[in-house]
Amino acid sequence: MRDLKSIDQPFSNKINIEGSNYLYFGGTAYLGIPQNQDFIDLYIEGIQKFGLNNGTSRTNNIQLGIYDDAEKVAAARYGSEAALITSSGYLAAQLTVKGLSTLGKIIYAPATHPALWLNDQPANQQSFNDWKKETIKLINASEEQNWVLVSNSMNNLFPEIYDFNFLTEIHPEKEIILIVDDSHGIGIHNNGMGALINLPVKSNIERIVVASMAKALGIDAGLVLGSNALIAKLKNGNIFIGASPPSAASLFAFIKAEKIYQHGWTRLQENIKLFTAKINETWAFEPAFPAFLTRDSTLADCLLKEKILISSFPYPKPESKPINRIILSSWHEKEDIEKLVAAINF
Incomplete structure (x- = not known):
């Protein structure tokens, strides 16, 4: 055996x-990054420049500038106003959901990744197509004005890339925060740019994407993409303040590896x-x-x-x-x- x-x-x-x-x-x-010798060489160069790790909080009074640099590069590369980088995709997802779930009534799409759960698994066995129809009716008929929708960008097990343009059918007076986990799409989907550029742009929809950088991008880190205001809010939260960042060497390689x-x-x-x-x-x-x-x-x-x-x-x-x-x-x-x-x- x-x-x-x-x-x-x-x-x-x-x-x-x-x-x-x-x-x-x-x-x-x-993208084969774990065995890409050019990327490995960049990582080694980053280790020589920054050392193996950095255990200090991002709110410490003495900082490595590469973290801000990497966030600016990530925002520009994937079409976002701002970005936030954490030590894992799970942490990025939990930080985002816990930081934003109080801003509206939360709804989970089917098969949402466990990293995005607030507590127990959401009870939802629908297809994505049935869920979006139900969601439109529910929000439009409700007296609630503020909503937080949480979903994967795709189902990678039973391959299906989701289309979120149904949100344009929601009444414009409803305020929507859309949180999308693009861990399997970033670096691959939309010529590598990921899901954000395909999410609907409307004044009542706030788009935010979370992702593991450990898949296509090949580094042990997590990413949050969103507006300047929401990223600033998340950076002021207890989870971001209390967490150590990822390896500076890995972000050095990420910046140089376009x-x-x-x-x-x-x-x-x-x-x-x-x-x-x-x-x-x-x-x-x-x-x-x-x-x-x-x-x-x-x-x-x-x-x-x-x-x-x-x-x-x-x-x-x-x-x-x-x-x-x-x-x-x-x-x-x-x-x-x-x-x-x-x-x-x-």
Whole structure:
């Protein structure tokens, strides 16, 4: 029995297990940053410049300027007025939801990531399409004026990228704060710019995006994008004041890596086009997004015999059948994908 729970090497397009090489099509390193030598060199340069970590609060009287620099770069890169960077995506989400949930009646979209929950899992088993119709009716008919809507930007398990333009149907006197988790979209969706630029722009809608930077962007940090006013409010909150920031070295690499990200995105899109040209209509996926869902619950075991690993786990309960997905990355070579396609069509 192969031990897939105690791998002792970095993930890449290939993993050596018990002396044998396996192709790997899982995880969330969509741009291949963890194994990108140019990015690693920038990270090492950042360590040499700033050291390994910085355990002081962002409100300390003595500060590293790179944190403000990285936030300005992130805001400009992803189309926001302002940005806030934390040590993790989970912290960014919790900071935002706890800081803004008191500003209106909160509504959760289906399958919202646990990082955005205030307490227990919101009871919502609807489709996104049904939820948005119900939300329009609920808000327009209510006497409540202020609302906080919380959602993922997409469902990456059963690939679906959400369209939030339905919010334009809400009466203009209603004040909406829209919090969107774009952890799987930032760096990938909309030519790498993520979800913010597609969210509806109206005077009664305040848009705010949270994201883990540990997926496509390859650094252990969290990001919040929003207006100057909301970002300033969150920076004055207890969570931001009390938390240590991420590694300055990682943000040094993030600032310097724009061309690396662009190259990774271009290569990822080439891999997506190569794979989608070979598969049939039974696969579920979103154009330009690297997750591909199959309804064949036996595929992971079949591919394992061909020394190919894919994402496979039971969902939504431990006793459920596994959902099997193939995840592409820019670290995959053409021959990796060709071998995968040949194995699927055996």
